[in-house]
Amino acid sequence: MSTISWNCRGLGTPWAVQFLKEIVLQKKPNFIFLCEILCKKDKVESIRNLLGFEGMVTVESQGHSGGVAFLWRNKEEASLRSLSKNHIDLDITIQGWQRFRLTGLYGEPDRAKHKETWQLIRNLSTTSSLPWVLIGDMNNVLSQTDKKGGRMYPSWLIQGFKEVLEDCNLVDMELIGYPYTWERGHDTDDWVEIRLDRAVASTSFLQQFQEAKLTNMEVTTSDHCPLLLEPMVTIKSGTFTKRFRFENAWLREPMCKSIVEDIWNNSTGKSWQEKIIACSNNLAVWGKEITGSFRDRIQNCKKVIKIVRGRRDEASIKLYQEECTKLSEIYV
Structure with missing residues (x-):
């Protein structure tokens, strides 16, 4: 909340x-x-x-x-x-x-x-x-x-x-x-x-x-x-197992599809549950680097937005809208 x-x-x-x-x-x-x-x-x-x-x-x-x-x-x-x-x-x-x-x-x-x-x-x-x-x-x-x-x-x-x-x-x-x-x-x-x-x-x-x-x-x-x-912020303490969470923004990264296809096609004899676990583990490792990239991209977008904010010329408005679109693509 x-x-x-x-x-x-x-x-x-x-x-x-x-x-x-x-x-x-x-x-x-x-x-x-x-x-x-x-x-x-x-x-x-x-x-x-x-x-x-x-x-x-x-x-x-x-x-x-x-x-x-x-x-x-x-x-x-x-x-x-x-x-x-x-x-x-x-x-x-x-x-x-x-x-x-x-x-x-x-x-x-x-x-x-x-x-x-x-x-x-x-x-x-x-x-x-x-x-x-x-x-x-x-x-x-x-x-x-x-x-x-x-x-x-x-x-x-x-x-x-x-x-x-x-x-x-x-x-x-x-x-x-x-x-x-x-x-x-x-x-x-x-x-x-x-x-x-x-x-x-x-x-x-x-x-x-x-x-x-x-x-x-x-x-x-x-x-x-x-x-x-x-008002309510969850603070993690003690030993816990971090759950895998798929980020929708990964779908825009070609590598995401390749990771899933490789595991699914090269896991002969494994059940679909085992394939899903393998996909989760590999995506989690790969996703750390991509998420870091998201943070950099977000900061770059914010810097540009801060520079052009308040400007009323057509070029600044267009640039602002482009940066907002980039942010929405990262967040969705």
């Missing part, structure tokens, strides 16, 4: 929708929170259908700014508690799990209005005692180390946000991966990077999901990176 949060800076472009398709294909999240959707409900509805999700709540953008949406895979797993132009608050009920709250939050971008976001968090904290996690673009930082480049972040904003989390007994979750989630002026003298996107959780949530992790997905078509929240 996982959640993706992304300030997409508009869902009206084909490359934003394509990118969302790719990360859903790769990470298979149960929930997606989107902010600054910059579109109407019918556009989000079409994306929900495209992704094959059943549940959706949308607060449409106001003019040429804002807008938030929550999508979830199985309709019965979430119910709406409250919403506004800056948040969507859900109750999550999944069979075999304790109920909890999942809130998508879009903090006021105007620093003069940050206190409104802080008050919203305080108000939400009083409405339920369920384990609670908030995720999104909170447009605030907790220390000067959350910012690289540019002027010092105003100390009163840092202190104010800290006090909100303390008053509401919320803990800032550690971010795995690149430490900044938003940037401006990439590769220029005015390059600024800030961790504006984050997840904060109640102690009861962290006690319930002790292996939870928050990851910066880094690559994006927006100026914000998507975050991946995984």
